[in-house]
Amino acid sequence: xxxDGPDRCREWRHLLGAYALGDLDAGERAGLEAHLxxxxxxxAEAESLGAVAQLLPLADPDxxxxxxxxxxxxxxxxxxxxxxNEGRARRRRRHRRFGLTLTGAAxxxxxxxxxxxxxxxxxxxxxxHVEFAALPPGIxxxxxxxPHAYGTEIRVYVRGIRSGTLCxxxxxxxxxxxVPAGTFxxxxxxxxxxxxxxxxxxxxTRAIDIRTGxxxxxxxxxGTGGPNQEETT
Amino acid sequence: xxxxxLKGERDVREAYAAHSGELFGFALRSLGDAGLAEEAxxxxxxxxxxxxxxxDPQIGSLRTWLFAILRxxxxxxxxxxxxxxxxxxxxxxxxxxxxxxxxxxxxxxxxMRRIGEDHRRVLVExxxxxxxxxxxxxxxxxxxxxxxxxxxxxxxxxxxxLEEMGYED
Numbered sequence: 001x002x003x004d005g006p007d008r009c010r011e012w013r014h015l016l017g018a019y020a021l022g023d024l025d026a027g028e029r030a031g032l033e034a035h036l037x038x039x040x041x042x043x044a045e046a047e048s049l050g051a052v053a054q055l056l057p058l059a060d061p062d063x064x065x066x067x068x069x070x071x072x073x074x075x076x077x078x079x080x081x082x083x084x085n086e087g088r089a090r091r092r093r094r095h096r097r098f099g100l101t102l103t104g105a106a107x108x109x110x111x112x113x114x115x116x117x118x119x120x121x122x123x124x125x126x127x128x129h130v131e132f133a134a135l136p137p138g139i140x141x142x143x144x145x146x147p148h149a150y151g152t153e154i155r156v157y158v159r160g161i162r163s164g165t166l167c168x169x170x171x172x173x174x175x176x177x178x179v180p181a182g183t184f185x186x187x188x189x190x191x192x193x194x195x196x197x198x199x200x201x202x203x204x205t206r207a208i209d210i211r212t213g214x215x216x217x218x219x220x221x222x223g224t225g226g227p228n229q230e231e232t233t
Numbered sequence: 234x235x236x237x238x239l240k241g242e243r244d245v246r247e248a249y250a251a252h253s254g255e256l257f258g259f260a261l262r263s264l265g266d267a268g269l270a271e272e273a274x275x276x277x278x279x280x281x282x283x284x285x286x287x288x289d290p291q292i293g294s295l296r297t298w299l300f301a302i303l304r305x306x307x308x309x310x311x312x313x314x315x316x317x318x319x320x321x322x323x324x325x326x327x328x329x330x331x332x333x334x335x336x337x338x339x340x341x342x343x344x345m346r347r348i349g350e351d352h353r354r355v356l357v358e359x360x361x362x363x364x365x366x367x368x369x370x371x372x373x374x375x376x377x378x379x380x381x382x383x384x385x386x387x388x389x390x391x392x393x394x395l396e397e398m399g400y401e402d
Contacts, residue, residue, distance in 0.1 A: 013385065014378070014381055014382040014385050015381055015385070016385050016388075017381065017382075017383075017384035017385030017386070017387065017388045017389075018359075018366070018381045018384050018385070020388060021359070021360055021384065021388075023359065023360075023366065023384075048392065049385075049388045049389070049392070052388050052391050052392045052395070053388060055337070055341045055391075055395070056341065056356070056360055056361075058334075058337055058338040058341045059338060059341040059342040059345055060338075060342065061345075061357050061361045063262075063342050064342040064343070064345040064346050065357075067346075068254065068258050068343065068346055069257065069258055069261050069267070070254060070257065071253060071254070071257040071267075071270070071271050071274060072271065075253065075257075075271050075274060075275065076246070076249050076250075076253065078275060079245065079249060079274075079275050079278045079279065080242060080245070080246065082275060082279055083242055083245055083278070083279060083282050084242060086279070086283075087242065129243075142243045144242065144243075155241070155242075157241050157243045157244075
């Protein structure tokens with residue numbers, strides 16, 4: 001009996017699982033082994049499945065018969081809060097160190113700058129995460145806006161655009177007026193998170209736009225509500 | 234920024250969405266306590282975020298890196314627990330085998346969950362319960378050859394899932 005060739009492979013291959021588990025009777029096993037002698041592809045498959053079969057005793061059917069356990073729904077938020085708190089504390093320490101190194105004539109300028117960069121009242125108002133939808137494939141942009149006494153802190157995340165691209169960030173007020181928040185240059189391989197700020201209150205911010213080269217990406221912002229939400233001019 | 238790096242909070246959120254279930258499942262398997270397992274997962278992501286700039290996707294995947302961090306966290310929590318008086322934890326029994334063995338066992342169990350129901354069922358009935366193929370075939374109302382085929386394709390599916398999970402034989 002010929003035991004090689006593609007047709008023979010099809011005939012024998014479906015037995016390779018039971019063979020790997022040692023479940024074939026003597027007749028089937030002898031026939032399959034004769035085929036394996038002459039077929040390197042099936043032999044390689046038999047060896048590969050044999051390695052998988054050896055792993056099966058490691059698994060307990062009582063365990064995998066139950067649904068996979070899931071963490072509580074709040075765990076993600078707890079992690080985000082822990083990282084957010086540590087990040088804010090880290091920035092605060094950095095800003096304080098920056099302030100202490102300034103002397104002489106720079107002190108006055110530092111005082112003005114400190115008003116601009118120090119966090120506000122410890123984050124009584126929640127930060128808002130903004131998603132940019134309908135982005136071209138491969139491009140990811142996100143932003144987190146945090147209200148402060150001086151206005152809004154904007155942390156922008158960019159990935160996937162050409163390295164070296166200048167990014168201009170603005171907040172859009174209630175009547176469509178753009179308030180510049182600053183610029184940064186995206187560098188591939190470096191931290192893509194830029195921390196910027198704008199004098200526009202988050203409660204009055206309707207959108208954020210980011211101009212990269214000749215493209216502009218806009219995402220709506222919900223503001224933080226409250227009596228100052230509408231412009232009164 | 235390197236693709237897959239874990240430098241900003243946004244990256245952590247994405248990594249959490251992709252890997253928290255697996256990390257929690259394995260932490261629970263290792264520690265035997267859901268509260269401790271959540272603590273381990275939280276500490277894993279916080280450590281990963283702190284060390285985000287050191288992550289190099291050319292060395293290994295983000296998933297592999299997170300599991301390496303979880304390994305250290307589980308060991309730390311295990312030591313801390315060993316220093317405290319023992320408290321009986323209801324529910325899942327903690328793993329007593331070495332970490333790599335526990336990880337492999339958990340991977341195989343997770344892979345078994347992910348393959349198709351038809352394939353899982355024939356593997357459970359024939360391999361784990363040791364039932365004859367003919368008996369299983371009769372119960373399922375299919376020819377015995379179909380049961381053998383399902384065993385074959387079940388092992389192939391298991392191999393694919395394990396490879397996706399980073400297993401290399």
